[in-house]
Amino acid sequence: MDFRSSEPTVGPRSEDVLPETATAAVKVVIVGGFGVGKTTLVGSVSEIRPLTTEETMTQAGVGVDDTAGVERKSTTTVAMDFGRISINDELVLYLFGTPGQERFWFLWRGLFEGALGAVVLVDTRRLEVSFDVIGRLEERGVPFVVAVNSFPDAPEHPIEELRGALDLPASVPIVACDARSRASSRDVLMALMRYLQSLAATTEAS
Ligand SMILES: Nc1nc2c(ncn2[C@@H]2O[C@H](COP(=O)(O)OP(=O)(O)OP(=O)(O)O)[C@@H](O)[C@H]2O)c(=O)[nH]1
Numbered sequence: 035m036d037f038r039s040s041e042p043t044v045g046p047r048s049e050d051v052l053p054e055t056a057t058a059a060v061k062v063v064i065v066g067g068f069g070v071g072k073t074t075l076v077g078s079v080s081e082i083r084p085l086t087t088e089e090t091m092t093q094a095g096v097g098v099d100d101t102a103g104v105e106r107k108s109t110t111t112v113a114m115d116f117g118r119i120s121i122n123d124e125l126v127l128y129l130f131g132t133p134g135q136e137r138f139w140f141l142w143r144g145l146f147e148g149a150l151g152a153v154v155l156v157d158t159r160r161l162e163v164s165f166d167v168i169g170r171l172e173e174r175g176v177p178f179v180v181a182v183n184s185f186p187d188a189p190e191h192p193i194e195e196l197r198g199a200l201d202l203p204a205s206v207p208i209v210a211c212d213a214r215s216r217a218s219s220r221d222v223l224m225a226l227m228r229y230l231q232s233l234a235a236t237t238e239a240s
């Protein structure tokens with residue numbers, strides 16, 4: 035009896051294969067404080083099944099993890115999120131989401147290596163959880179855009195007020211987003227690409 039016809043097909047799924055036209059791959063990191071929606075953004079925008087390292091939050095984290103404002107959160111990223119999106123036929127972005135909790139930050143050094151740019155996700159109910167990550171990006175000289183993730187009961191602030199609160203120069207783009215929406219998350223990445231292009235053009239001109 036021949037069983038070969040019922041054997042599962044081996045090899046990558048068609049959506050996992052890089053388009054043959056792709057000529058440039060860029061590493062982008064998605065950072066931000068605890069529970070601001072990093073894993074959600076990578077998951078909603080990735081064209082491959084995203085790799086996640088979610089673990090259930092347990093009693094062990096009580097008193098260690100600052101869950102104020104996100105009490106209903108049941109899982110957290112312990113290593114990283116990984117996804118991929120083709121911006122056009124040629125340009126592919128590899129997305130690396132960081133863990134938000136301080137106790138996993140020792141992994142960060144490696145995650146920034148080779149990154150061309152970053153998205154800082156913020157939750158306006160808890161802006162302070164993203165101060166530290168912004169400082170780290172500035173220290174390392176990684177260009178970034180800020181994406182304000184829309185949570186239902188989050189206060190709405192004019193962009194310029196947010197810029198002041200986050201102490202950001204006028205050149206850093208701030209965009210609104212809904213990390214659960216593929217289109218909105220893609221727009222954030224497009225804003226980052228445009229920003230990186232403008233920085234490259236300024237460097238070339240000088
Ligand atoms: N309303 C609303 N909820 C969101 C949005 N983005 C994420 N969430 C919810 O917020 C919670 C936290 O999202 P995560 O994506 O796990 O956040 P994270 O930044 O990866 O969290 P850590 O990895 O633990 O730091 C989840 O329950 C999401 O469903 C959003 O844009 N709007």
Ligand SMILES: [Mg+2]
Pocket residue numbers: 072073074110111115131132133134
């Ligand atoms: Mg996460």
